[in-house]
Amino acid sequence: MSERxxxxxxxxxxxxxxxxxxxxxxxxxRTLLAREHNEQPWYVRIMVGFSAWLASWxxxxxxxxxxxxxSEQATLxxxxxxxxxAVVGRCVSDNDFITQMALAVSLAxxxxxxxxxAQFSESFEITILSFVALEAVLLAFYPDIVHRFLSAASIxxxxxxxxxxxKALDWVHVIVxxxxxxxxxxxxxxxxxxxxxxxxLLTPVKWGVLFGQLSVxxxxxxxxxPELMRDMQLFxxxxxxxxxxGLLLLYLVYELVKSENFTLTSANTAALYASCILVIILSxxxxxxIMALIILLLGFARxxxxxxxxxxxxxxxxxxxxxxxxxxxxxTKSMLLIGVGALLIAGRFGLKFYLAAQxxxxxxx
Amino acid sequence: MAKQKxxxxxxxxxxxxxxxxxxxxxxxxxxxAFELAGLKPxxxxxxxxxxxxxxxxxxxxxxxxxxxxxxxxxAELHKAAKFILIEGALVAAVVVAYFRGVDxxxxxxxxxxxxxxxxxxxxxxxxxxxxxxxxxxxxxTWAILISGWALIxxxxxxxxLLLVLANLSLILYWTQLVHPEDWSRGLATELGPFAGITxxxxxxxLAQWVCALNAFALVSWEFFQRRELHWMRGRSFPxxxxxxxxxxxxxxxxxxxxxMGAEYYWGIRYVSPVLFAIFTLLALYYYSKxxxxxxxxxxxxxxxxxxxxxxxxxxxxxxxxxxxxxxxxVIGQSAAAAHWLRKVRKSWExxx
Numbered sequence: 001m002s003e004r005x006x007x008x009x010x011x012x013x014x015x016x017x018x019x020x021x022x023x024x025x026x027x028x029x030r031t032l033l034a035r036e037h038n039e040q041p042w043y044v045r046i047m048v049g050f051s052a053w054l055a056s057w058x059x060x061x062x063x064x065x066x067x068x069x070x071s072e073q074a075t076l077x078x079x080x081x082x083x084x085x086a087v088v089g090r091c092v093s094d095n096d097f098i099t100q101m102a103l104a105v106s107l108a109x110x111x112x113x114x115x116x117x118a119q120f121s122e123s124f125e126i127t128i129l130s131f132v133a134l135e136a137v138l139l140a141f142y143p144d145i146v147h148r149f150l151s152a153a154s155i156x157x158x159x160x161x162x163x164x165x166x167k168a169l170d171w172v173h174v175i176v177x178x179x180x181x182x183x184x185x186x187x188x189x190x191x192x193x194x195x196x197x198x199x200x201l202l203t204p205v206k207w208g209v210l211f212g213q214l215s216v217x218x219x220x221x222x223x224x225x226p227e228l229m230r231d232m233q234l235f236x237x238x239x240x241x242x243x244x245x246g247l248l249l250l251y252l253v254y255e256l257v258k259s260e261n262f263t264l265t266s267a268n269t270a271a272l273y274a275s276c277i278l279v280i281i282l283s284x285x286x287x288x289x290i291m292a293l294i295i296l297l298l299g300f301a302r303x304x305x306x307x308x309x310x311x312x313x314x315x316x317x318x319x320x321x322x323x324x325x326x327x328x329x330x331x332t333k334s335m336l337l338i339g340v341g342a343l344l345i346a347g348r349f350g351l352k353f354y355l356a357a358q359x360x361x362x363x364x365x
Numbered sequence: 366m367a368k369q370k371x372x373x374x375x376x377x378x379x380x381x382x383x384x385x386x387x388x389x390x391x392x393x394x395x396x397x398a399f400e401l402a403g404l405k406p407x408x409x410x411x412x413x414x415x416x417x418x419x420x421x422x423x424x425x426x427x428x429x430x431x432x433x434x435x436x437x438x439x440a441e442l443h444k445a446a447k448f449i450l451i452e453g454a455l456v457a458a459v460v461v462a463y464f465r466g467v468d469x470x471x472x473x474x475x476x477x478x479x480x481x482x483x484x485x486x487x488x489x490x491x492x493x494x495x496x497x498x499x500x501x502x503x504x505x506t507w508a509i510l511i512s513g514w515a516l517i518x519x520x521x522x523x524x525x526l527l528l529v530l531a532n533l534s535l536i537l538y539w540t541q542l543v544h545p546e547d548w549s550r551g552l553a554t555e556l557g558p559f560a561g562i563t564x565x566x567x568x569x570x571l572a573q574w575v576c577a578l579n580a581f582a583l584v585s586w587e588f589f590q591r592r593e594l595h596w597m598r599g600r601s602f603p604x605x606x607x608x609x610x611x612x613x614x615x616x617x618x619x620x621x622x623x624x625m626g627a628e629y630y631w632g633i634r635y636v637s638p639v640l641f642a643i644f645t646l647l648a649l650y651y652y653s654k655x656x657x658x659x660x661x662x663x664x665x666x667x668x669x670x671x672x673x674x675x676x677x678x679x680x681x682x683x684x685x686x687x688x689x690x691x692x693x694x695v696i697g698q699s700a701a702a703a704h705w706l707r708k709v710r711k712s713w714e715x716x717x
Contacts, residue, residue, distance in 0.1 A: 006375070006376050006401055006402040006403055007371065007372050007373065007374055007375055007376060008371040008372070008374050008376055008380075008384075009370070009371040009372035010372065010401070011376050011398055011401045011402045012371070012398075014401050015394055015397060015398055015401070018397065020390075020391065020393065020394035020397055020398075021388075021390070021394060022388075025388070026371065028387075028388060029371065029384060029388075030371065032383065032384050032387045032388070033371075033374060033380065033384070035383075035387075036379075036380055036383040036384070039383075040703060040706065040707065041659055041660075041663075043659070043660050043663045043664070044659065044663045044703060044706055046663075047663045047664075047666060047667045047670075047699065047702065047703075048699055048703055050667060051667070051670055051695050051696070051698070051699030051702075052696070052699070054670075054671075054674070054695050055691075055692040055693075055695040055696050055699075056692070058688040058689070058691045058692035058695065059688070059689070059692045061685065061688035062685055062686070062688035062689040062692065065684075065685030065688060096700040096701075096703050096704050097696065097697065097700040099700070100696040100699050100700045100703075101696050101700075104692060104695070104696055190382075191385075191392045191395045191396070192392060193386075194382060194385045194386045194389075194390065194395060195385070195389055195390060195391055195392050195395070196389065197386055197387065197389045198386070199382065199383070199386035200386075260406075260408075260411065262408065262411075289426075293422075296418065300406060300411075300414050301406065302378070303378045303399075303404045303405070303406065304378055305378075315422070315425075319425070319426075319429055323429060323432070323433060324558070329437065330433045330434070330436050330437035331433075331434065331437040331439065333430070333433045334430045334431070334432075334433035334434035334437060335430070335434075336430070337426045337427070337429050337430030337433060338426070338427055338430035338431065338434070339430075340423075340426050341422075341423045341424065341425070341426030341427030341428075341429075341430055342423070342427060343423070344418075344419040344420075344422055344423030344426065345419065345420065345423035345424065345427065347419050347423075348416060348419035348420050348423060351412075351415065351416060351419070352416070355412065
């Protein structure tokens, strides 16, 4: 399926004819298309985000090095001033320089605020929870795509760090599964957000949640020497995440079959779910493979090429890291991978034969 | 775009979402618009997608599984059985590729699998007979053996595999034969093969050779791509090669900047910044004037910002005020870069 199809004239005039669009859609659409054209692609935004991050460190270096603030209260207050200033600056201007400046100043201000809270409270938990609260507030009030992406992802990282501090890494699965669910929900709710004109909130949060969740999921491939981890495992029992994500995959398949109006016989339905369950069981120790499948299905259903590229990229990176990880021995890994691979290839041939048989029946009738 | 007729502007997912958001189109209107624009996969599209998904992911997982199986070096398995298994898989993959044809997806997947199995066969041979050959020899032989398939395969994935093997051969040749004694590299390798390879790029001469190799591959790809070869149309491959070429020389240039004057780095170190400047400037010129590629432009600009800022940080010695100056400079550079990228895109649109 190609991504480019009808043109705006045909599609929107038909919508207007069906009373789904106002009659003055034409000049508005023209102006909006010109504005859309000004928006930068994602990799340019990454460049901008990285530069702002770099600049924010230099600002922090300046503030700390030049001893502008000497007490924890002063650090906290300066942090608040910088963040508020950045939010106001970003709200009043869309200019490239102001946007970058505000982003860098805000990141520096946030770091100072958190540093101030850490000094003030002398508690790691309070510091992390304050950070989460601050990012949640900024997510709502700082109208910048790059910042919202960073806020959403950093909330997930902060929660993972908190689990590490509490020595409760068994709960890492809650983060992996719940944020995967949130991501699926955001993709499904996208049209409702767009209907309220909230794309600038939804889009960066959706990507931030995905980035944060995938980063935490990558921990399942990392092996750290027990001596370094004080006998804690970084990602214990990865199969728990595997099963949780597997259930999400099953739900997604169910929703897709329902929403796309596929007419399946009961035998076909049973074969579909049985294959999914087999794939889930075989790849439960490699939960990243199931997550890649979830993203890929969503990307295809929504005709979102970026989402599909992320799924393919993550699949490759996860598979490579899984290959080198030493949690499982190579023989077990090879059996798992060959098992899932052979199952998928066999499923493909089964599908081919089934479709050919169906075609023959239709021709005979 | 503002002057273009609406009938000449194709509806894409991104554009439609943007318009839907700005006009606050109802959910039902959005769904209908996606339907009318053909942006909703139908039954045939779903079947094709599922078919491809199962074939490609199934083949990828099986190939990696086979690699893991032989990497395990199962002692109980007789050497003859190992050879029969891997050679059987290799022959089967080649037969499938031959009968399906290299233009079909299944043929492409089979040929790629055969190329990977060739490397596994060489590794099993090395394991079994303990040839004592240096590992670079394995990658080089592998690359030479599959180069014929890359030539006939019309598959960017095969070319990427060949290029990765060429890079590995060069890096391992350098670290094992030219400069074998480096305890710090050995330490980095302990952290994993990726860390070891990345660390080895801190060697000036090696980084320069790696950059030259990938730059040559990039230039060759762009040259042949202009000859309207349909399988070379995708931009993923040249983008990956551009990153392969830029990263080593950028690392090398950063080391040059921060280690200026250090005895250890005497020699051909001056070549790195020169090579970096030539590569980025040529990339910025070519991909803004001759062929628009915003990704390579953005990556080149980011590398340039990092290098220019590092150079100024090294040159300016004026206490902590320097940090403030540098932060403003970084912000100014990235704002200018974003502005220029937008201008480049608009100029291409105007020409179209």
